[in-house]
Amino acid sequence: MPDHRPPTHPSISPQPPQDIDPQDGLYAIPDCEGCGACCSFSWEWPTLIGDHDGDGIPAYLIEDGRMRCDGDRCAALAGTIGDSVHCRVYADRPLVCREFTAGSEACHAVRAHFGLDE
């Protein structure tokens, strides 16, 4: 059965920004295609988990069991952070990328690191 849930990882969401009442315990969901912060905050992330995580990702983008990074930025991230970005391996992106939730506390923490949250 097709999965019609919205994407859960920034840099790829085709959804327009949405505002969610903080009273609900959630944060506003940013425009992921104008962000990229979660793909650029640590050379240690994302790590591949399990035998088939990362299948389909070109070998030159993988290093020591994780995505290769240029500094803290994932080498698969294309574009300019805070302006326009996309994942070059979106269809095969690692599990941790799929599970990172746009609008979560972690999402807003990395956005704040880049000055993208007021």
Ligand code: SF4
């Ligand atoms: S693999 Fe794609 S989604 Fe995951 S950190 Fe890199 S650019 Fe972002």
